[in-house]
Amino acid sequence: MSELLTLIAAGLEVGSLYALMALGLVLIYRTQSIVNFAHGELLMAGAFVGYVAFQPMSWPFPVALVLAVLSSTLLGVAVERVVIRPLVNHPHATLAMATVGVSVAVRGAARLPFGSDILTFPPIISAAPVFIGSLVISAQTVLTIVLAVSISVAVFLLIWKTRLGREIRATQQNYLGAKVVGINTGKIYSSSWAVASAIGGAAGVLAAPLTLLYPDMGATFLLKGFAAAVLGGFGNPLGAIVGGIAIGILEKLVGAYFSTYLIEISPYVIIIVVVFVRPQGLFGRGQIVRV
Amino acid sequence: MQALRRLSGLASIGLVLCVGGSAAWSAEPGIAPDKIKIGMFGPLTGPVSLWGYPINNGAIAVYNHVNATGGIYGRKIEVVDEDDACDPAKAVAAVKKLIVREDVFAIHGGTCSATVMAAKDDIIEAKMPYVVMAATLDKISSPVNKYIYTTTMPGSGDGSVMARFVASMPQVKTIAIVKHSDEWADTKADAFSAALDKKIKVVATEQIDRKVTDAVSQAVRIKQLNPDVVIAFTYPAETAVLLRDARKYGLTVPFVATTSVMDLADLSQRAGGVDVVKQVYAASFLASPPGSSASAKWDEIYKASFPNDKLQTLSFFGMSGALLVVDALRRAGPDLTREKFIQALETTKDLDAGPAYCKISITPENHQGCTQGTVWSFVDGKVVPVGATWIEPKQ
Known part of the structure; x- marks a missing residue:
């Protein structure tokens, strides 16, 4: 039983990071109908900025977290303004390919200062794990889950309780309608x-002590985040978290x-099963077409 | 007039024979009165160049040392170093360039197994004597081919060294295996299983994928089975993840790992400190780590050529191959030909492999010159060779 609880705790830790990845994917998908294949690189950028601040610079973790979030935010906004905005009226496939291009470029850029070697981000809290029988919980696990939940709650509050959130939702629901009522949709795109x-940046700096740092690290999290979003219902923020x-x-x-042997293939299996059994995901609504 | 024509015809034939004969005499490729051209290839650009430079440089340092001490029968070794970026297509191009354009006498190169496998056919077709630099795939040198030799411990050797060490560990009755799912790991694991003492029971074989985020499931599963030792056929990064999570989830048994993590100081940095890796025993084809008193001679030879390089285990990887080339060149004599060189390679017996653990022995039936290794571990905070079999630590 305690092994089961240990596994669930470990699953919650890594799952909360997948949830953050999925949430980021869903927000962009809902606003612009783009599957952002560069989202893993936003995580990677956050992880590396956090690493530089926390390790060589020896700044406190909260400072590293803020810098990681800011750098990923700036990178994301720059990608939207420079790459996505000019292509916004192109087919979805073009936009998706553009994000693939961004993904490759950002990974390549990361190799210039960091090379391809694998770096290690030490635990944020170095306290030893707590053993209760066979149940093992580390302070790092608790911190990751608490921060991931806090970030998710903050995002939900932003979307549901603020003017910006209402404008984002309005733009997501009806782009032309939002324009007609005077919403600056360009600003909404950038905000999303x-x-x-x-x-993504926050997920990166939280994932860094759990995994290893290397320029391709975002790909693993992107895949898991994608599977989570599909399971929850692509387009549904709550579904992304649960997924x-x-x-x-x-x-x-x-x-x-x-x-x-089944660990790494399980996300693919989930995607395939969901697409066959419940294409709209756990929380998504089936598409209704007016005829 | 007819006699004159016949005479001039005979003269022409004589001239052709003369020139041709003389060309044939001096046309042993890559040989000049004052130099022997040796081709080299390896990853000098791209992600794997991190390994490529120190490995090739170790071999170059040996050749430079030989040149500085008089060369071989008055000839200096000239190295032509080509980049393959660890890319099979580029390796084929690099090897073709060495054979056709650079006209080298022999090739000593190849760090990535895939690139060597890709270039192998061209090497054989050109009848080019070839000594592997650091690639470990068994298939490169087995079955035997007249032109291909290696002093790098092949993957199967790695598995045998690990099995021998595990069998000598006291009180080991059960083991768990953690491995990648690729040819690299399979070769080592198969050799390990074949050489393992049949009294030792394998209680679990777990997979760990490349670039995993964690190894919680593997650690929890193995802990439940409570083996005496964990055997890891894993690359350095994944070994670090495995060790970190093993410690986190209370799996505290010794780990026996492959030569891929013989740089235990590097592994400790990746895994989060010496404490995490102090129970790791890594197979090694080197006798002693760089910087130790036993390796001082080879440290100096490397530093003499590359004073600004960081000395690391990789710096020694190419040296044993270079020593084999040099020894065979010497034994082939001053009238050097490829045939004589190959004959010398095939009769190498108990040659000192420099910083490598083995003595190099090659026969026409076996071109894998080094199959012996030892084991390294942390003792008193330092990486030291602990022997090919278990020696009870001093209290």
Whole structure:
């Protein structure tokens, strides 16, 4: 039983990061119908900026976190203004390919200062894990879950309780209608990218002590985030959160109770099963077409 | 007039034979009165150049040392170093350039197994004597080919060294294996299983993928089975993740790992400190780590050529191959030909492999010159060779 709880705790830790990735993907998808294949690189950028601040510079973790979030936000806004905005009226496939291009370029740029070697981000809290029987919980796990939940709540409050959030939702629901009522949709696009990128940067600096740092690290999280978004219902923020946590826990349980050979393929299996069984995901609505 | 024509015809034939004969005499490729041209290739650009430079430089340092001490029968070794970026297509191009344009006498190169496999056919077709630099895939040198030799411990050797060490560890009855799912890991794991003492039971074989975010499931599963030792056929980054999570989840048994993590100081940095890796025993094909008193001679030879380079285990990887080339060139004699060189390579016996653990022995039936290794571990905060079999630590 305590092994099960240990696995669930570990699944919650990694799942909360997948949830943040999925949330960022969903925000951009809802605003501009773009699947942002460069979202993993926003996570990677945040992780590396956090690393530089926390390790060589030895600044406190909160400063590293803020710098990571700011840098990813700036990067995301720059991508939206320079790459996405000029292509906004092009087919979705073009926009998706543009984000693939951004992904490759950002990874390449990261290799210039950091090379391709793998860096290690030390635990934010160096306290030893707590053992309760066979149940193991580390302070790092608790901190990651608490921060990820706090960030998710803050994003929900922003979307549902602020004027900017209402404008984002209005633009998501009806682009032309939003323009007609005077919403600056360009600003909304940038804001959506800024919020999604900030979440990505935060996820990066939280993921850094859990995993290893290298320029391609975003790809793994992108895949898991994508699976989470599909499971929750692509376009539904709550679904993204639930999907991320579900995938995190599921992969730990599958690995421990079935086979470690199945861990990495489980997200692909989830995507395929959801597409066949419930294409709209757990929280998504089926598409209704007026005829 | 007819006699004159016949005479001039005979003269022409004589001239052709003379010139041709003389060209044939002096046309042993890559040989001049004052130099021997050796081709080299390896990853000098791209992500793997991090390994490529120190490995190739170790071999170049040996050749420079030989040149500085008089060369070989008055000839200096001239190295032509080509980049393959660890890319099979580029390796083929680099090898073709060495063979056709640079006209080298022999090739000593290849750090990535995939690139060597890609270039192998061209090397054989050109009848080019070739000594592997650092690639470890068994298939490169086995089955035997007349032109291909290696002093790098092949993957199967790695597995055998690990199995021998595990069998000598006291009280080891059960082991768990963690491995990647690729040919690199499979070769080592298969050799390990074949050489493992049959009294030792394998209680689990777990997979860990490349670039994993964590190894929680593997650590929890193995902890439940409570093996005496964990065997890791994993690359350095994934080994670090595995060790970190093993410690986090209370899996405190010793780990025996491959030569890929023999740079234990580097592994400790990746995993989060010496404490995390103090129970790791890594197979090694080097006798001692750089910077130790036993390796001082080779440290100096490397530093003499590359004073600004960081001395690391990689700096020694190419040296044993260079020593084999030099020894064979000497034994082939002053009238050097490829045939004589190959004959010398094939009769190498108990040659000192420099910083490598083995003695190099090659026969016409076996071109893998080094299959012996030892084991390194942290003792009193320092990486030291602890022997090919278990020696009870001093209290």
